[in-house]
Amino acid sequence: MKHLFKSFPKKGLLPLFLVIFFGLLAGRGLIGKGYFNMHDDLQMMRQLEMEKCFTDGQIPCRWVPDMGYGFGFPLFNFYPPLPYLIGQGIRLFDFSFVDTAKALFVLSFVVSGVAMYALGKEFFGKLGGVVSSVFYLWAPYHAVDVYVRGAMNEAWAMAVFPLILWTSYRLIKEKQKSFKWLVGLALSYFALFVSHNLMVIIFTPVFALWVLLWLTREKSWHKVPQLIFAGIWALALAAFFTIPALVENKFTQVAGVLVGYYDFTAHFVTIKQLLISRFWGYGPSVWGDVDDGMSFQVGHVHWIGSIIIMAALLYGYWKKKKISDTLLVVGLMFVVGWVSAFLTHSRSTPIWLAVKPLAYLQFSWRFLTLITLAFSFIAGALVTILQKRFYWIIGLLIIGLLYLNWHYFLPEHGKLGALSDAEKFTGAAWELQQTAGIYDYLPATAITAPKEPMKNLGELVNSDGNIVESDGVFSDPMQGTSWATLNVNVEDDSIVRLGIFQFPGWETRIDGELVEPYVPEVEQWGRMWVDVPTGKHLIEAKFVNTPVRAVSNYISLMAWGLFGILLVGRSGILRKLSRR
16 A cells, blocks of 8 residues: 555645645534534444444444344445444544544545545646645535534545546556556445445446546556456455345345435425525425425535636637647536536436436435535646636635635534433433434335334244243343344243344254244234244354355455455565565
8 A cells, every 4th residue: 555655745745734634624523522413323323333243253244233223233234334444443542432433524524635635636736636625625515414414424435536536547547557556446446335335326437437538548448457457356355245235135125215205306406506505504305495404505616616617728728729638637527517416406307217226326416426526626727727826816715615614514503512422322312323224224024113122132922923921931141243142941832032133144043953033924023033842942043144245255355365465465575585
């Protein structure tokens, strides 16, 4: 990885420090004691569950024990884990769960800024990179993602977008020594795979256009095999998550995330919301466009600036009749930005209906991620248009941008609320987190979500599902993230209902002998049932890898092994060892 950072100048690091400063400034509202209200208020819960998996040795983490109302949940089999894996690194420094969540959000700002600086610097120089970075960091939707929605994974996906464009461009551009950029591209796309499933869907077409443009411009078609290898390698690195998420979602009630409130037709935005209104709120997106409680603005400086810069570059082409790299890259991003803007509007409904996977986005305004990426990048081109004596205009634009958007980058009510880990993980707050998003990955075996929390790991029931008096029947119940055990003593052949959802991978054993759990029609909540013979027995349940998960794990293990071998080999360690 050290080779990737050699492209930053060894001297004159002031631009990079400025970018980091503006990133920390964007996250200033999260620095201090306390927490903040957000739509996706499960960040601490997910981090807790990830930590429990690590402590319990369930790596990679797939099944979490406390969600699904305490009946368990295949959360990280489908929900991208990258931010929470990074969060585990932060937890090693004894950060509380409250501070870990806030640190992850602030870090996403900083990484976004540095990544955009690296991309912008390639085309517009250091100053242009700083301009693109500040515009990216301080775009209104970036504030929506963090301070309103609390969309941790989407915030990290936005941090990865510029890295993918940067490393792929350098891979195509470099005539020699492109290995480090191949590795950089593979790692960057891996990071996207494990950051946000839906962002992969909407970003990949942009990436394809980007690659096609530079392959054609540089006449570097011989780089196609390297690009393909980087893509396969990225998928292999992420296979432990991506393949099971794709193959096994049929075992969940995933269709439920596409209807009702989550139907994309309910969340188109108007031109006024997108380009004119400066409304700001911390409420939700609702049906229609009248009572929306959150902002969908692109930002006046962003969209007006994109038009002015594009017009100036076209005027330059008209005068010189020469297509520059700047015109090409700005032209592509201009199209990306405005096509994405169109896709947030109801006029684009025929496209949404024709391209079926778009329905999984749920909210058309997710395309604001691409609008923000495109228009922020374009802003850096202003440096190539203005002569040095007019650079003061850039300073005024940045000051104006911060002035217009300053109050967006604060939590609701402008300050953090008092909250500790203990308060978040007890009482009503704990119960709320246990049930939040319960239908997202509810196993298909459940007819309906549980109506009350899991009380007992085992219950004696009759064939109708009614609880049978069981005092003294169960003893020594124990449960981890992916296993559970309890002793049972029954006088007749009986049925034991376990307080765990049935899902592919759960195995049950009685006295060490494998028995098949089942879910009868009367079982509304999808819990596992096992038949137990008369006498004293040990019931064990363990969540194991399905063939798909096992193969995916091995693919990732080999891909990361290849990465380690190549990294060691390129660093010269192997050569040094061979001389001894």
